[in-house]
Amino acid sequence: MIPLFGDSEAGGKRDVLEGRLLWTALRAAERGLNVVVDFGLWRRDERSALRWLFAVGADCRTEYLTSDPETRLARVRRRFTHAPGQTFAISAEDLWQTIAILERPSYGRAVSEDEAHAPQDGAAAGSSSRAVPGVSRSPRSAQPVPGKPPTIHDVAAAAGVAASTVSRAFSRPGRVKSETADRIRAVAEQLGYRTNPIARALPTGRTGLLGLVVSDVSNPFFSRIVRGAQEIADREGYTLLLTDIHGSATAERTALERTLPLVEGVILGTSRMSDSTIRLMAKQRPTVVLNRILTGIPSVVPNSRIGVRQALEHLAELGHRSVTYAAGPVAAWVDGMRWRAFQESAEALGLHPNRTAPLEPTIEGGREAADDLLRRHATAVIAYNDLVALGIGHALRSRGVRVPQQVSVLGFDNSLAPYLPLLPLTTIDAPSWDMGRYGAEVLLRGIRSGTFPEARRPTWLPTRLIVRSSTGPAPRRR
Known part of the structure; x- marks a missing residue:
């Protein structure tokens, strides 16, 4: 571990601003060394410095310990006792030569007292640079x-x-x-x-990179968002930096903290983070959110009300009177929106709405809901997404329940049509490809103009019902 210090408050600040300290930290990170940057009391320099360090993947952290260099060094050494041979406290002027020494193949060997106190190569008499204890210096090859x-x-x-x-x-x-x-x-x-x-x-700040965060890249719905955004990024000369967070808000925040210094802007696809966290991130980089409405931030959202209303009208025409909603994850903003649209349309059509416990948005999540649906004697189910609907359909069939003769199953997203030859799924089409394209267009316009008029109100994209063979007339009660 190498704690990097300036000699004094004024000198340290000047070193940071002139870039010598940062270049040395970059050099250490490139060589695989962990970097501890001690800015002492100079917090205003931290953001600029960390931006550079994260760019090369440095495992770095900041230390705000005390203005006394000796105390700071002692605390850092205690914290990193597992690497005592690579802990140094040196002046900013000495950093370049120290990194060079650390890279030497002979680093770490025993040296004589004469070597340890020998004049530094290339150093002028009376130089303020200090020798690193226990290490001799030689010209670089x-x-x-x-x-x-x-x-x-x-x-x-x-x-x-x-x-x-x-x-x-x-x-x-x-x-x-x-x-x-x-x-x-x-x-x-x-x-x-x-x-x-x-x-x-x-x-x-012009890196030519755009960040795109999705919940699960294996879900075809998000794959289509990626393809749509990629189309616009390619057209405009940008590269897309994709992050799969596996449905975790913690993973999402960690990934963004690492990637924000590298990108010009970010698209959040179905974010799991809180509103306040998203706003905090949006203060650092231009941000567009998909599948979610956030006041003051550009939002691109499918209008679930249209598709849900069409789906419930379709089921009502088939004679169904009670319809169950197979819910999605608790943290999914769009799940609450779909459930509200479900309740409103069911009430308007005289249908009785039911809701399962929250499910994982996967095929396995759908399988786990099958027994609950059978206990409810459900005749029709609208699932949170196509994957959940597919899991429900397979689980019902494995229990001897016929789809759609006994239970009608509908999905949401229209993302699995090419993969379901044995269960052509009636579904509500959410234009995920268009969401990706439009989200990227809005982001790039904002980056170039410096303004986001789309932040005043959300952009709604229409949804529609696509009828296939997984829905049918309600079974007759005996």
Whole structure:
């Protein structure tokens, strides 16, 4: 573990702002070292710093301990006692050389007292840099380590310039003499060095990446959202960064905390997070939510009322008088919306609505609901989604119950039509592909214009009933 310190409040702040501290932390992270960044009392620099560190996947955390460097070092060492040989407290000016030492194949060997106190290579007399206890220094090789990609330090050593000059040659070439820049680029080409495009884009915020978070990518409904969003991203020259949260609000928040520094905006497909958490995330990056309404944030939602009303009218025409709703997860906002639409339409049509306990939105969740439905003597069921409907249909048939002769089963989403030759499912079509496309279009318009007029009110997409052979006339009572 390497805690990274500045020498003083003013000096440390200057080091952070000038980027020396951050570049060193990046370098350590690239070499697989865990990074502990101690900003002391300088909290306003934290967001910028962590943005860079997360970009390279650094396992980093911040430490706000005390303004006394010795006390801070002692506490950090106690916290990371499992790696005592890699804990250093050094000045910001010394960080570059320390990382170079840590990368040396001979690092960790015993050194003589003369070596430990020998003058630093390349250091001017009277330099303020301090020697790292127990480690000697030697010039870096101009050749990269075999099996590892060449680094900015390898290019600097081969070109005979400082690493900061190499950085400027690629990021701000106008600040480097043309002959020096040409020499650096030639050396980089010879060594096979490539800059990190994400790290270079972070200062401007233009990374060319959009985040898309879905609850379960194996569910065809979400797969269609992904395809729709991908179509727009490809057309506009963006890359989609996809995250599957497996229905977990905790996993969703953790994933967003990691990816927000990398993307220009985020699409949340059926988010499981609370309203307050979503608003917090939306303050950091432009955000569009799908399958949910959130005041002040652009929302794209299927109008469930239309499809639910059509489905209940269809069942009423077939003679059904009591219809059961196979509910979805408690945390699913859209489940509550569908149940309200179900109740309103059932009351208007004179039908008796029932509801199961919350179910997992999977085939297994549907199977678990079968016994409950049989106890209710249900003749018609509308499921939270097609997967639940499929599970119900299979479970009923395995118990000798005929579908639709004894129980009619309807789904929601119209996501499984190509996969159900043995049980063509009557379902309410929710335009998931269009949700993905429109969500991406709204997000990109907002990113480019800086405004989101769609945040004033939700965008409703129509739903419709598609009748297949899983519904039929209500059975006659004996």
